[in-house]
Amino acid sequence: MPLASYQSSLTQTQSGFTLVEVLVAVVVLAVGLLGLAGLQVTSVRFNNSAYLRSQATNLAYDIADRIRANRSVALASPGAYDSVAIQSPPPACAVVALSGTIANQDIQAWRNALACALPSGTGVICKGTLDAADNCTVIPGSVFSISVIWDDSRGQSPAQRFRMMTQL
Numbered sequence: 001m002p003l004a005s006y007q008s009s010l011t012q013t014q015s016g017f018t019l020v021e022v023l024v025a026v027v028v029l030a031v032g033l034l035g036l037a038g039l040q041v042t043s044v045r046f047n048n049s050a051y052l053r054s055q056a057t058n059l060a061y062d063i064a065d066r067i068r069a070n071r072s073v074a075l076a077s078p079g080a081y082d083s084v085a086i087q088s089p090p091p092a093c094a095v096v097a098l099s100g101t102i103a104n105q106d107i108q109a110w111r112n113a114l115a116c117a118l119p120s121g122t123g124v125i126c127k128g129t130l131d132a133a134d135n136c137t138v139i140p141g142s143v144f145s146i147s148v149i150w151d152d153s154r155g156q157s158p159a160q161r162f163r164m165m166t167q168l
Contacts, residue, residue, distance in 0.1 A: 056162040082127035118150035
């Protein structure tokens with residue numbers, strides 16, 4: 001077989017091979033981009049969950065600071081701050097006209113902040129300890145337990161809680 005005819009038959013059998021390489025590369029690139037898109041969606045979901053947890057933490061410390069600022073009333077008056085329980089449904093986010101004692105104004109402002117900052121945000125304040133279901137066990141002294149509850153259905157399980165205890 002002459003060399004010229006061997007080369008022509010060789011080029012005919014290899015035609016279109018680069019098209020297959022390009023298609024394989026496009027498929028690999030598409031799978032990689034789908035993986036990156038899934039990673040981005042997961043990242044946004046967890047970032048939102050972390051943001052809500054930060055808001056809950058700030059709001060719990062906010063009411064703890066309000067209680068500390070009004071310490072004499074919080075310790076002397078039963079129910080001034082520790083009568084706050086879970087509301088179902090939670091209050092709507094709105095401009096609140098504060099009224100009543102300083103303790104009542106603090107509670108009203110805190111509940112409104114919970115409703116505005118957290119989806120389905122509610123809270124519990126107890127002069128004592130809270131169990132897993134946020135039931136209050138009153139103990140004498142100056143220990144307050146605070147629980148913030150919100151709906152985090154975009155992040156993890158729907159009901160999330162942040163709990164803290166503080167001593168005045």
